Amino acid sequence: MxxxxxxxxxxxxxxxxxxxxxxxxxxxxxxxxxxxxxxxxxxxxxxxxxxxxxxxxxxxxxxxxxxxxxxxxxxxxxxxxxxxxxxxxxxxxxxxxxxxxxxxxxxxxxxxxxxYSRPVSLQSAHPYRPIKGATVWKLAWSWPRLHVPKSSIPERVVTAENDPLEVRMDQFMRRLRSYERPVPFELMVNAHQPSEVVTTFLAMVHLWHRQEVQVEQPGAFDPIWISLGG
Known part of the structure; x- marks a missing residue:
C-alpha cells in the first residue's frame, strides 16, 4: 500500500x-x-x-x-x-x-x-455441429473403414452328407442280419477311421433306442457284442 x-x-x-x-x-x-x-x-x-x-x-x-x-x-x-x-x-x-x-x-x-480455467471462446474456428439422431453405432457403421460390405464376406457352402444317418442304419441292419448271430462292433465298421467309427456307433445307439438291436458288454473295455432285437 x-x-x-x-x-x-x-x-x-x-x-x-x-x-x-x-x-x-x-x-x-x-x-x-x-x-x-x-x-x-x-x-x-x-x-x-x-x-x-x-x-x-x-x-x-x-x-x-x-x-x-x-x-x-x-x-x-x-x-x-x-x-x-x-x-x-x-x-x-x-x-x-x-x-x-x-x-x-x-x-x-x-x-x-x-x-482457474478461462472460459472457452464461443467463436470457434471449427464449431461442433451435432448430427440429429446420431449414435456411436451409427457413426461407426457409416465410417467407410469400419463398414465391411456384405459382398466381401466369403460364404461357407456346406455340402450335403453323402451317408445320412438313416442310410447308415439300414446298412447296419442288413449287415447284422447277414451274420445271424451276435457279432462284435468292429465287424460292423466299414473302415477304421474316426468318422466311420463315430457314424456307425451313432447308428447303433439309435437302433438300440428303437429296440431293434441288443447291445452287450461284459466288462469295461471289453468288446461290444451286437445282436438282433427281440
Whole structure:
C-alpha cells in the first residue's frame, strides 16, 4: 500500500492497480514510496473475495511489474536506464521486501493457473455441429473403414452328407442280419477311421433306442457284442 504522505497523490488506487502501474511507469522513483508487503496482502485478499478471478489474474502480473520496477530503482544496476530522475540511496529495510513480495506473487500466480480455467471462446474456428439422431453405432457403421460390405464376406457352402444317418442304419441292419448271430462292433465298421467309427456307433445307439438291436458288454473295455432285437 502507498505511504500516508503519498496516498493523497493517488486516492482510491486499491480499485485500479493498472492506474498505480501507470503512475510508477511515469515516475520510477514513485515506486520507492510503495509498501510492497501491504500491496501483496491486498492482492491476496482479493483472490479470496473477488468472484471474477480473471480480473484478479490480470492484476497479478501488473503488481509483479511494480515490484520489479521498484527493484530496479532500489538495487544497484550494472547498466542503468536513462531515467529523467537521479537515483537516490535507499534504506536497507526496503531491499528486504523485494524477494518475499516477489515470491508471494509467484505463488498466487501459480495457484491461479492451477485452479482457474478461462472460459472457452464461443467463436470457434471449427464449431461442433451435432448430427440429429446420431449414435456411436451409427457413426461407426457409416465410417467407410469400419463398414465391411456384405459382398466381401466369403460364404461357407456346406455340402450335403453323402451317408445320412438313416442310410447308415439300414446298412447296419442288413449287415447284422447277414451274420445271424451276435457279432462284435468292429465287424460292423466299414473302415477304421474316426468318422466311420463315430457314424456307425451313432447308428447303433439309435437302433438300440428303437429296440431293434441288443447291445452287450461284459466288462469295461471289453468288446461290444451286437445282436438282433427281440
Amino acid at each position: 502507498i505511504s500516508s504522505e503519498q496516498q493523497d497523490l493517488d486516492p482510491g488506487w486499491e480499485e485500479n492497480v493498472q492506474a498505480l502501474a501507470l503512475k510508477v511507469r511515469r515516475r520510477p522513483l514513485f515506486a520507492r514510496e510503495l509498501r510492497l508487503l501491504q500491496l501483496v496482502r491486498f492482492l491476496s485478499e482479493r483472490w479470496r473475495t473477488v468472484s471474477d478471478l480473471q480480473t484478479v489474474s490480470e492484476e497479478a502480473p501488473v503488481t509483479a511489474w511494480i515490484i520489479r520496477r521498484k527493484s530496479d530503482v532500489v538495487l544497484p544496476q550494472v547498466e542503468p536506464e536513462n531515467e529523467p530522475e537521479v537515483l537516490e540511496p535507499v534504506e536497507e529495510h526496503d531491499e528486504a521486501w523485494i524477494e518475499p513480495a516477489t515470491m508471494a506473487l509467484q505463488q498466487l500466480w501459480h495457484s491461479a493457473q492451477a485452479f
